[in-house]
Amino acid sequence: MANVTLNGVKKIYNKDVVAIKGADITINDQEFVVLVGPSGCGKSTLLRMIAGLEEISDGDLHIDDQRVNDISPKDRDIAMVFQNYALYPHMTVFENMAFGLKLRKYPKAEIKQRVEHAASILGLGEYLERRPKEMSGGQRQRVAIGRALVRQPKVFLFDEPLSNLDAKLRVQMRIEIKRLHQQLKATMIYVTNYQFEAMTIGDKIVLLKDGVLQQVDSPMNLFNNPANKFVAGFIGSPSMNFLDGTIEQNGELEFVAGPVRFGIPNNTALREKLSPFVGRSVVFGFRPEYLYDQDKASCKPGGIGLQIKIDVTEPIGSEAFNYFHFEGFDSDPFCFRSDSAYAYQSGEQVRVGIDADRLRFFDGETELRIA
Amino acid sequence: MKNLQLQKVLFYGLLFLMTAIYIGPFLFSLSISFNAEQDVFSWPIKLLPEKWTLGNYASVWRDLPFGQWLFNSFFITLIQTITNVFFAALAGFAFARLDFPGKNILFSILLASLMIPGVILLVPKFIILYEFHLINTYAGLIFPGLVSVVNIFLMKQFFETIPKDLEEAALIDGCSYFRIFWQIFLPVSKPALAAVAIYTFQGSWNEFLWPVIVTTTREMFTLPVGMAFLKNEFSVQWPLLMAGTILISLPTLAIFLLFQRYFVQGVAAAGLKE
Numbered sequence: 001m002a003n004v005t006l007n008g009v010k011k012i013y014n015k016d017v018v019a020i021k022g023a024d025i026t027i028n029d030q031e032f033v034v035l036v037g038p039s040g041c042g043k044s045t046l047l048r049m050i051a052g053l054e055e056i057s058d059g060d061l062h063i064d065d066q067r068v069n070d071i072s073p074k075d076r077d078i079a080m081v082f083q084n085y086a087l088y089p090h091m092t093v094f095e096n097m098a099f100g101l102k103l104r105k106y107p108k109a110e111i112k113q114r115v116e117h118a119a120s121i122l123g124l125g126e127y128l129e130r131r132p133k134e135m136s137g138g139q140r141q142r143v144a145i146g147r148a149l150v151r152q153p154k155v156f157l158f159d160e161p162l163s164n165l166d167a168k169l170r171v172q173m174r175i176e177i178k179r180l181h182q183q184l185k186a187t188m189i190y191v192t193n194y195q196f197e198a199m200t201i202g203d204k205i206v207l208l209k210d211g212v213l214q215q216v217d218s219p220m221n222l223f224n225n226p227a228n229k230f231v232a233g234f235i236g237s238p239s240m241n242f243l244d245g246t247i248e249q250n251g252e253l254e255f256v257a258g259p260v261r262f263g264i265p266n267n268t269a270l271r272e273k274l275s276p277f278v279g280r281s282v283v284f285g286f287r288p289e290y291l292y293d294q295d296k297a298s299c300k301p302g303g304i305g306l307q308i309k310i311d312v313t314e315p316i317g318s319e320a321f322n323y324f325h326f327e328g329f330d331s332d333p334f335c336f337r338s339d340s341a342y343a344y345q346s347g348e349q350v351r352v353g354i355d356a357d358r359l360r361f362f363d364g365e366t367e368l369r370i371a
Numbered sequence: 372m373k374n375l376q377l378q379k380v381l382f383y384g385l386l387f388l389m390t391a392i393y394i395g396p397f398l399f400s401l402s403i404s405f406n407a408e409q410d411v412f413s414w415p416i417k418l419l420p421e422k423w424t425l426g427n428y429a430s431v432w433r434d435l436p437f438g439q440w441l442f443n444s445f446f447i448t449l450i451q452t453i454t455n456v457f458f459a460a461l462a463g464f465a466f467a468r469l470d471f472p473g474k475n476i477l478f479s480i481l482l483a484s485l486m487i488p489g490v491i492l493l494v495p496k497f498i499i500l501y502e503f504h505l506i507n508t509y510a511g512l513i514f515p516g517l518v519s520v521v522n523i524f525l526m527k528q529f530f531e532t533i534p535k536d537l538e539e540a541a542l543i544d545g546c547s548y549f550r551i552f553w554q555i556f557l558p559v560s561k562p563a564l565a566a567v568a569i570y571t572f573q574g575s576w577n578e579f580l581w582p583v584i585v586t587t588t589r590e591m592f593t594l595p596v597g598m599a600f601l602k603n604e605f606s607v608q609w610p611l612l613m614a615g616t617i618l619i620s621l622p623t624l625a626i627f628l629l630f631q632r633y634f635v636q637g638v639a640a641a642g643l644k645e
Contacts, residue, residue: 053539074545086536090558100544147544 002064002077002154002187003029004050009059011045011211019045021211022059027189027204032181034202035191038234042211044159047191051080051157063154074103079148080157084164085140087132087147093119094128097147111150118149121180138169145180158190162197174201195235199223207231229367232285232360238321241334243284244364247277255284255361259328265302265356273371274361281364288321288335290358294351296342302356308336310348315340324350397620404428404613411609427614437615439590440597444619446509447582447593448575451516455571456564458518463526464552468538478527481520489580497584507587516575522567529563530556565633573623594619 004027011020020042027033035043048054050061052073061068068076079100087096094115101111119125122142132140141161148156158177162170178201181188192198198205199219207214207222207230215227219235226232232240245257253264253271264274274282294305308324311333320340323333336352338344361370399418403411404427406420431437465471466478496515497506505511533556541551557564579595586592592600598619601612 051539051543053542073539073543078543080540080543082536082540084534084536086534086540088537088541088555088559099541103545103550147540 003027003062004155004187004189005060005062006046006050007060007062009046009049009061010057011042011049011054012057019211020049023213025206025213025216027187029187030185032178032188032190032201032203033206034198034204035189035206035208036193036195036198036234037208037214039193040210041208043191043206043208045211046206046208047080047157047159047189050155050189051078052076077154078157079151079153079155080159081141081144081148081161083160085132085144087140087143089132092129092131093124093135093143093146096132096143097150100147100151114150114152115146118146121149121183122146122176137165138173141165141173142176145177149180149184154187156186156188158188160191160193163193170197177201196237199235205235207234209234226360226369228369229283229285229362232362232369236287236289238288238335238337240285240287240360242362243286243326243331243334244281245284246279246281246364247274249275249278253278255282257284257329258326260306260326262304262306265304265359267302267356270356270359270371277361277363277370282370283362283364283367285360285362286354286358288337290354291336291352292354293338293342294353297353300355303353304356304359305351305353308334308350308352310336310344310346310350312346313344315343320344322350400613401617403610404617406610427610428618430611431615431618434611435597435601435615436590436592437594437597437618440592440594443509443512443591444576444593444595447512447516448572450513451575452568452571454517455519455522456568459522459526459567460557460560460564461552462518462523463528463530464556466523466527467530468551468556469548481523485520493580493584496581500585506585507591509591511585512582512591512593515581516578519571519574522571525567525570526560526563529560533559562633565630569626569630569633572626576619576623 004025006023006025009020009023010018012018023046025033035046037043045054049056052068052071056069063076063078088099091099097115097118098111101114106114115128116125119128122145124139124142124146127135127139127143132143135143141164144161161177162173165173174197177190190198190201192201199222202219204216205219205222206216209230214234215222215231217225217227222231222235226235226240229242233242243257243260245255245260247264248254248256253274255262255264264271307327309327310322310324312323314321314323318340320338320343322336322338322344324336325331325333336350344350359371362368363370402419405423405425407422407424407426466474500506500511500514505514537555537559538551541555546554577595578593579599582593582596583599586596589597589600594615598612598615601608601615
């Protein structure tokens with residue numbers, strides 16, 4: 001098992017298209033790191049550079065203490081699981097899993113033992129003589145994981161391994177991969193499009209946008225303490241609500257966005273952070289989960305209250321997503337998550353509260369978090 | 372409903388007509404090959420011989436160096452089929468999967484060469500081989516057909532449909548590029564390889580123009596050339612010619628029937644991704 005360190009790693013295509021604009025990431029031994037971001041953000045490119053399938057244009061990549069920039073994929077001691085399995089169609093499951101070991105000239109007995117062991121971990125014991133086309137998507141992905149497993153590599157790389165599976169199977173495989181990580185205690189790097197997958201599976205998340213690292217942190221820190229507006233919006237589903245406005249000083253410090261206006265709670269830290277922004281544009285962010293109906297729940301002192309009118313409700317069983325607008329304010333709908341015990345009606349007026357420590361403010365220009 | 376039936380009748384009628392147009396001459400040749408010579412020109416035309424005879428077939432083997440021609444044809448076809456499959460796959464793989472300087476220009480030149488009619492190349496090819504003293508030799512017969520651009524193109528197109536992940540998985544597993552070609556790409560390309568093999572076999576087996584130019588003695592003839600020499604200046608030995616032709620067409624027929632599945636797959640797979 002191993003540490004992986006990226007120092008100022010860049011990827012430049014055709015001399016001027018910059019896909020990765022300098023990544024500094026430290027992945028510790030036995031850590032499960034998820035690279036996540038919207039399509040085209042460079043997460044797969046980053047993974048492929050670690051694998052050696054893409055050249056590194058600038059910077060250093062170390063696996064343990066060895067600089068591996070110029071080392072071929074096969075000599076990096078990594079194994080990779082691909083999105084569409086990439087199993088050799090003309091080989092049986094056993095041959096697929098054994099192929100890498102055979103090329104490395106392992107003794108036959110050891111190959112057999114390793115393949116059978118991996119197959120038993122993954123529940124593939126009875127399929128060893130089948131060919132990939134005779135198996136379901138989930139089973140094929142297990143074989144692909146098995147092929148990586150038998151190699152006992154320093155680092156496991158997963159490139160969107162669950163994207164081709166249906167929703168139910170995806171959950172199942174996600175749990176299986178997490179269990180595998182706990183069992184093997186291996187360093188794993190995992191790429192996904194889905195923030196939910198990233199949140200549930202990773203010890204650490206690397207969030208990218210347009211080739212730039214936005215934040216490298218634990219899932220909960222990403223959720224609660226996002227570095228900027230993009231991170232705040234990307235992590236969490238439904239995503240954080242944003243309201244563009246300004247900070248004004250009318251006797252007391254206020255947030256003003258058209259008809260929406262509230263005083264900044266009497267919280268020293270919050271006021272200190274926001275006072276330099278008086279007269280400047282800021283973005284107010286609040287998560288649907290952290291809104292509550294003030295008539296139904298007792299609130300902590302120091303929070304704020306807002307009057308809203310429900311447009312549409314979406315009950316999903318355990319909870320409901322209620323979409324609303326602020327009266328007289330034209331914008332995308334905001335979301336308020338509620339317990340499904342009470343069904344709100346369209347047009348219903350509700351007074352919602354948010355606790356002071358759940359309020360988030362972002363600089364209107366740089367989009368960096370202020371508080 | 373009635374319209375649909377009429378459509379069906381028309382459709383099948385057309386199919387039968389097309390089949391008859393294609394298979395008719397072949398069946399007539401078959402019939403003539405069993406005919407005694409004097410009956411061939413009798414009027415009205417008899418579609419079936421009055422007296423069946425195997426004499427023509429016996430005569431082909433007895434009176435002509437048919438065995439030698441058969442060997443020549445087989446030898447040349449076999450070598451050309453093997454080299455075409457191998458080199459077309461190798462070049463196709465390089466063009467489809469490797470990055471090397473001048474790749475696109477080289478491929479464009481190859482494709483452009485398809486636009487030059489083969490007939491124009493006959494004389495230059497002959498002169499080159501003459502300079503190398505290869506006229507009327509097996510080498511002279513074989514070399515110009517070692518690999519064809521069409522086959523390279525076919526293999527390139529097929530290899531491009533193989534997902535890149537497969538190649539990358541093999542790279543990580545520890546394969547060199549030649550091993551990827553040999554152990555991963557070739558085994559999954561059986562339909563395309565079969566198509567190239569069948570095309571080449573057919574083309575090489577039936578090739579007439581080049582052998583007739585490059586051979587100068589009877590024993591170096593291939594079957595189609597040998598058969599053509601049954602047509603003399605003043606007469607044509609039709610039953611003998613037909614018997615020989617039927618014999619010549621048997622191997623291609625057998626190969627086609629055996630590999631028809633691959634052939635259809637190969638043609639279909641050239642543009643499809645799994």
